[in-house]
Every structure is written in C-alpha cells, then in structure tokens.
Amino acid sequence: MNKTEFPKDFLWGTSISAYQAEGGLLDGGRKESVADYSTRKEGYADNSVTSDFYHHYKEDIALLGELGAKTFRFSLAWPRIIPDGEGEINPEGIRFYHQVLDELEKYGIEPIVTLFHYDLPLTLQKKYGGWKNRAVIDAFVDFVRVCLTEFGGRIKKFLTINEPDILTMYGGHGLDFAGKEEFAETKLIINHHFALAHARAVRLCHELVPDAMIGPVFGYVPVYPATCDPEDVIAAKNISDIQNSFFQELFLNGIYMENVLQFYEGRCLPPDIEAGDMELLQSAKSDLIALNYYKSDVAKACPEEEEEREMGGNIGGKKGTFVYAKMPGYYEMCPNPMLRRTDWDWEIDAAGIRCMLRDVYYRYRLPVIITENGVAAFEHYEGETVEDDYRIDYHRKHLAACKKAIMEGVDLIGYCTWTFIDLLSTGHGFCKRYGLVYVNRTDEEELDLKRVPKKSYYWYRDTIKNGGADL
Numbered sequence: 001m002n003k004t005e006f007p008k009d010f011l012w013g014t015s016i017s018a019y020q021a022e023g024g025l026l027d028g029g030r031k032e033s034v035a036d037y038s039t040r041k042e043g044y045a046d047n048s049v050t051s052d053f054y055h056h057y058k059e060d061i062a063l064l065g066e067l068g069a070k071t072f073r074f075s076l077a078w079p080r081i082i083p084d085g086e087g088e089i090n091p092e093g094i095r096f097y098h099q100v101l102d103e104l105e106k107y108g109i110e111p112i113v114t115l116f117h118y119d120l121p122l123t124l125q126k127k128y129g130g131w132k133n134r135a136v137i138d139a140f141v142d143f144v145r146v147c148l149t150e151f152g153g154r155i156k157k158f159l160t161i162n163e164p165d166i167l168t169m170y171g172g173h174g175l176d177f178a179g180k181e182e183f184a185e186t187k188l189i190i191n192h193h194f195a196l197a198h199a200r201a202v203r204l205c206h207e208l209v210p211d212a213m214i215g216p217v218f219g220y221v222p223v224y225p226a227t228c229d230p231e232d233v234i235a236a237k238n239i240s241d242i243q244n245s246f247f248q249e250l251f252l253n254g255i256y257m258e259n260v261l262q263f264y265e266g267r268c269l270p271p272d273i274e275a276g277d278m279e280l281l282q283s284a285k286s287d288l289i290a291l292n293y294y295k296s297d298v299a300k301a302c303p304e305e306e307e308e309r310e311m312g313g314n315i316g317g318k319k320g321t322f323v324y325a326k327m328p329g330y331y332e333m334c335p336n337p338m339l340r341r342t343d344w345d346w347e348i349d350a351a352g353i354r355c356m357l358r359d360v361y362y363r364y365r366l367p368v369i370i371t372e373n374g375v376a377a378f379e380h381y382e383g384e385t386v387e388d389d390y391r392i393d394y395h396r397k398h399l400a401a402c403k404k405a406i407m408e409g410v411d412l413i414g415y416c417t418w419t420f421i422d423l424l425s426t427g428h429g430f431c432k433r434y435g436l437v438y439v440n441r442t443d444e445e446e447l448d449l450k451r452v453p454k455k456s457y458y459w460y461r462d463t464i465k466n467g468g469a470d471l
C-alpha cells in the first residue's frame with residue numbers, strides 16, 4: 001500500500017443509531033425500551049418520531065448512495081426484533097432490517113451494525129432490573145443469535161455494545177432507570193455484565209458467521225497533562241486509565257487493571273466476578289476495534305485535601321457552563337487553553353484522533369475503524385441549504401489526522417461521520433445537530449421532516465469521490 005494515501009478499499013461512511021433516528025416507536029410491533037423514557041426531557045423532543053428513519057429509510061439510503069458512501073453504521077433495535085427482550089421474535093422487525101439491507105445493497109453500501117445502542121427492552125428492565133442482572137446477558141445473547149442467524153449472510157461487520165466506557169463513567173441512557181444512586185453503586189457490576197455479553201457475542205459470531213468480523217465500540221477520550229509537571233502527567237494517566245484503558249483491557253484482553261479497581265474501592269460495589277468469567281473474557285478475541293472520537297481532555301494534579309467536585313454537563317449549549325470534575329488524590333479536569341470548543345464545551349482537537357489511533361492500534365494490533373466523529377451545532381434551514389463550513393473544517397482536519405495515522409502504520413479501515421441525518425442527541429434533544437443532512441423539525445415541532453443536504457454533505461461527497469486526495 002502506498003502509505004501516503006487512504007487505502008483503495010477504505011470504508012468512507014457515516015453513522016446513526018436506532019433509537020436516535022428511527023422513531024416509529026410502536027410501529028411494526030416494536031415495544032417500549034428504556035430509551036423511550038430516558039429521552040423524555042422537558043423542553044426537548046423525545047425519540048418517538050425524531051428523524052423518522054423508520055418511514056424515510058428509502059429516501060435516506062438513496063441520499064447515502066448519492067453521497068458515494070462505502071459503509072453505513074447503524075444499530076439493530078432489540079425492542080423491534082424481540083419486543084419483550086426475550087421470547088417471541090417480531091417478523092415485522094426482521095423484515096424492516098432486511099428492507100434496509102436491500103436498499104444498502106442496491107447502492108453497494110456495506111452495513112456495519114451495532115447490536116446494542118442503549119435501547120434495552122422495557123420488559124427486561126421491569127422483570128430483571130436491567131443490566132445489573134445476569135439474566136439480561138442471556139437475553140442479549142439470544143437476541144444476538146437471532147441477528148446473526150437472520151442477517152449473518154448479509155452483514156459482515158458487527159459491533160457489540162456501544163461505549164461501555166462512557167456508559168459506566170456517566171450513566172444515564174436508561175441505566176439509571178431505578179435511580180442514580182443504584183446506578184452509582186452497581187456501575188462496575190453492570191460493566192462486568194457488558195463485558196460478558198460482549199465476550200459471548202464475539203464467540204457466538206465466530207461460531208455462527210465465521211467470515212464476519214466483530215468487536216467492541218469505545219468512546220475514547222485522550223487526556224493531556226496540563227503541564228510537564230510529573231504530578232500532572234500522573235493525574236492525566238490516572239483519569240486515562242479510569243476512562244479509557246480500564247475498558248480496553250477488560251474487553252480486549254480480559255484483564256482488570258488493579259489501579260482502577262483500587263480507585264473504585266469504597267466508591268461502588270466491585271464487579272461480581274464468578275468462576276469462569278475471566279476465562280470467558282480472555283477467550284473472546286475481537287477482530288476489530290471501533291472507536292468513537294469527539295474531543296480530548298486535560299488533567300492536572302489534585303491534592304488529597306481538596307474537595308471532590310462532580311462533573312457537570314453543559315446541557316443547554318451555553319458555552320462556558322461545563323463544570324470540570326475534581327477527584328482529590330487522582331486528578332482535576334480543566335479546560336484546554338490551546339483549543340476551541342463547541343457550544344456544549346467539547347474541545348475541538350483533530351490531533352487527538354491521531355493520538356488515540358496510535359495508542360489503540362499499537363497496543364492491540366487489530367484493525368480499527370472510526371464509527372463516530374463529528375461536531376454539533378445549533379442550525380437553521382432557511383430556504384436553500386445549511387452553510388456548515390465549521391463542520392467541513394472539523395471533518396477535513398480530523399480526516400487529515402487519520403491520514404497521518406495511516407501513514408504512521410495504523411491499520412485504519414474506515415471512518416464514519418456522526419451523523420448522517422440530523423437526529424436526537426443523547427442528552428440535548430434535536431437542537432444539537434451533527435448531521436450532513438438537515439432534517440426539518442425542531443424540538444417543539446415535527447414540521448415536514450424534509451431532508452436537506454448541508455454544504456458538508458457535498459464536501460464529503462467530493463472527498464469520497466477523490467479518495468481523500470485533497471486532505
């Protein structure tokens with residue numbers, strides 16, 4: 001391969017998830033999921049209609065075809081396929097995803113499919129209390145078996161659980177259905193169950209669809225030390241171990257990092273490791289690593305005698321309202337004076353994606369794919385298109401950094417923008433838009449849901465066409 005170019009078979013793509021884009025909540029036999037509750041927030045749209053991909057998929061995939069996308073990353077909604085989470089399979093749900101796959105095939109677009117993107121069927125939450133109960137792992141494996149059997153002939157890249165790291169660190173997304181305190185106490189148990197569910201899905205995939213690839217999806221956030229003071233370097237390492245390496249080591253090597261387990265002592269219950277668990281985790285060898293990248297962090301040392309401070313998210317998109325966490329004896333997070341931030345205070349850092357790619361690839365030596373990368377903005381459509389030059393700038397710089405990582409030897413097989421069409425953000429409604437394609441609705445009103453390609457859509461189309469030659 002000429003290392004100064006993107007590989008010829010590079011998977012240029014874009015991404016959505018089921019609960020954030022589909023809508024059609026109770027259509028076609030789908031039943032409720034925890035996401036249908038976690039997205040109900042005062043002043044914001046919920047996921048009942050969102051971008052209505054469920055009814056617009058043909059039109060949307062035609063736009064993907066015109067874009068020249070080589071891949072499309074989406075998720076299969078568990079409550080659409082097995083509405084109660086276990087037991088009866090819903091033929092209409094199966095049919096819907098076959099129709100989506102038919103459309104993708106028409107345009108020669110390879111599907112990359114996430115098996116769990118936050119939409120736990122509500123019945124399982126009510127019956128078992130959610131992921132903290134091992135019974136949910138069995139139900140998930142049965143769901144995966146159905147997906148592999150039904151779609152394994154057509155889908156050759158599967159991803160297991162979306163961002164177990166972000167879920168464990170910050171909760172939400174229905175994990176705290178029974179209350180924030182319960183989640184805070186059981187988060188390592190839940191994460192252990194995610195890891196077991198992942199491992200069993202990997203093994204099942206290798207057994208049932210041996211020509212497919214399967215792997216985890218991490219939401220990696222690189223951490224820089226605030227200065228070259230060695231204490232700041234240790235602080236950055238502390239939080240990076242807690243939010244990044246801990247999960248990669250567990251999901252990819254079946255190992256618990258002792259320093260992170262020590263950090264959690266007294267803060268929450270330890271993982272409920274049973275006989276055979278660690279062997280199972282170690283036996284499940286992933287074929288690829290999917291990475292979602294948005295931003296980087298900065299940390300400095302925090303003396304023991306300081307007071308702890310919880311992270312406070314910037315929910316409303318009012319720049320400067322983010323509250324940086326402080327963990328005495330471990331780290332204090334702080335803003336990066338070298339970087340610009342979005343309205344939601346997410347640092348814009350193209351070099352960070354290169355740091356991440358080198359770190360992950362050279363530690364695990366597996367093909368990597370970027371399954372999410374994008375920038376959010378408040379946007380309005382006034383007649384023609386949306387002039388999102390900032391998004392073009394963001395993707396151009398991040399793709400250029402990816403290209404450098406490829407030149408440095410990283411086996412990066414693809415890149416998906418987050419998102420393809422505007423959709424419901426995980427915490428901030430519909431007004432926090434990431435799409436290459438504008439969807440005409442607001443948090444308050446559904447409007448006509450018209451699809452309008454933004455300027456970034458045309459830029460990405462040209463970039464795909466020339467194989468990233470201008471990057």
Ligand code: BG6
Pocket residue numbers: 017020162163166219292372376418424425426427428432
């Ligand atoms: C990732 C998730 O963590 O971040 C997506 O996989 C999510 O589901 C994306 O939408 C952006 O986060 P947010 O909160 O801006 O929607």
